[in-house]
Amino acid sequence: MHQEDMANPIKTLQDIHSIMERSARFLSLSGWSGVWAGCTALVGAAIARQWLQQASEGFFYEYSNSIPIGETNGDYRAYVFRFAMLAIVVLIVALAGGLFFTMRKARKAGATLWSPASRRMVFELAVPLAIGGIFAFVFLYRGFEAYIPAICLVFYGLALMNGSKHTLSDIRYLGFFEIALGILCLFLQGYGLLLWTLGFGVLHILYGIIMWNKYDRQAIKDKA
């Protein structure tokens, strides 16, 4: 053992590098997780758009002119509630699928899903996300739902940038673009759903394909 290590310092340094990398960063995030989350977001956005169109054609506008404010308010609450439920379902489906693909990748690589690095990553992600959730909830409650897409995008982007220290560093760029879209969303009125779809749908799919190309495909080649 002694002689062997002495004879091959390059191998030893490579081992050291590999252990440092594996113990400091959670590297099993799968590109497919991004693609899945993006597709889920696109489906959710399509449903939301359908609802918005129905509302503008149908009951909503007629109602708001002819019915006393108290009653429209009740309808409006139910209407907003429906969107909130849709958002939560989309979130759960996206997370569950994301977790599935990442678990699969971790299993293939023989890595553990619940390592010190992944625990730190989850914590760093969760803090900005929870704060963003509180903001979104309060804004919704106070009737400023127009700002919710911007809040979602900005806090999600901040969470990604925060978590990028403990996982694939490329996620930093995804975070940056999410924040940029969110800020744009603050200034552009009436494009909330469109920008949300770009941020959570299109960006995730692009990111997933790029990550898959960069990391996962190589791993498959190495195995073959």
Added chain:
Amino acid sequence: MRNPIEQLNKLFDSRVRIGIMSALMVNESLNFNDLKALIDVTDGNLASHLKSLEENSYIKVQKGFIGRKTNTTYTMTKAGETAFRNHLNALEAIIKTTK
């Protein structure tokens, strides 16, 4: 010029000890199971290598509890960090001279 091979630290001859030190370089503290999963060794093997690193005060051991289960965590000491960095520098020096 001094022979860089002499600069290598004998304590870091083993793959397991190198693994422990590498992991502790980038983590404030790790427990026994984290290390075991990272380095892929048997309990006894890991324990004996941890013991020798501890005896040389390269690492510090904290015994604690999570509920009723013992949770032993390990951290790197300043001396351990210096020794490991010197070892890495020596390895790099060897690579340079053989090139």
